[in-house]
Amino acid sequence: MKANSVNELMRDTGAILCVECGKCASACPMTEIFQDFSYEVSPRGIVEKALFGFDLLTDVGIWFCLTCDVCTELCPAGVRFRDFVQGVRALAIEEGVTEHGVFCERCGEFVVPMHTVKYIQDMTRGQDSAGDYLRFCPSCRQYEFTAKLKEMRPGRRVLGA
Ligand code: SF4
Numbered sequence: 001m002k003a004n005s006v007n008e009l010m011r012d013t014g015a016i017l018c019v020e021c022g023k024c025a026s027a028c029p030m031t032e033i034f035q036d037f038s039y040e041v042s043p044r045g046i047v048e049k050a051l052f053g054f055d056l057l058t059d060v061g062i063w064f065c066l067t068c069d070v071c072t073e074l075c076p077a078g079v080r081f082r083d084f085v086q087g088v089r090a091l092a093i094e095e096g097v098t099e100h101g102v103f104c105e106r107c108g109e110f111v112v113p114m115h116t117v118k119y120i121q122d123m124t125r126g127q128d129s130a131g132d133y134l135r136f137c138p139s140c141r142q143y144e145f146t147a148k149l150k151e152m153r154p155g156r157r158v159l160g161a
């Protein structure tokens with residue numbers, strides 16, 4: 001069920017039970033992937049800010065997580081950080097914070113954080129294939145690619161021609 005506030009999300013995902021052990025941050029793949037990774041954007045850092053009542057909806061740190069869920073598996077307190085950060089992102093988008101996300105060109109659904117896209121573009125040196133893949137949400141991507149495949153079908157007859 002969708003949460004209406006960060007406090008509700010903290011209860012629903014167990015973030016309120018965090019014992020600040022740091023296991024999540026030490027296992028998080030962001031530490032090896034992002035050069036601009038810091039404690040402030042780590043799962044522990046984000047949960048700590050939530051516990052201290054900082055405004056997470058305008059915090060750029062919520063857009064770093066790769067949603068791999070490794071931290072959830074390791075957390076001794078049962079905090080479901082991935083669910084927490086995805087819920088916070090949804091609330092932020094509802095509040096009009098859209099500059100940190102990429103949204104599907106077809107249906108408008110949130111696809112992926114801009115931070116992740118910039119990283120992929122840097123790694124692929126701006127090759128178009130990466131950009132194409134991320135312009136649509138998974139179901140619209142399937143629709144677009146199926147339409148493209150149909151266009152490529154040998155002997156395709158164009159209706160009305
Ligand atoms: S692993 Fe769990 S309890 Fe430990 S800091 Fe991370 S969220 Fe908190």
Ligand code: SF4
Binds near residue numbers: 070
């Ligand atoms: S879900 Fe996010 S915060 Fe947790 S380990 Fe994966 S990238 Fe790190």
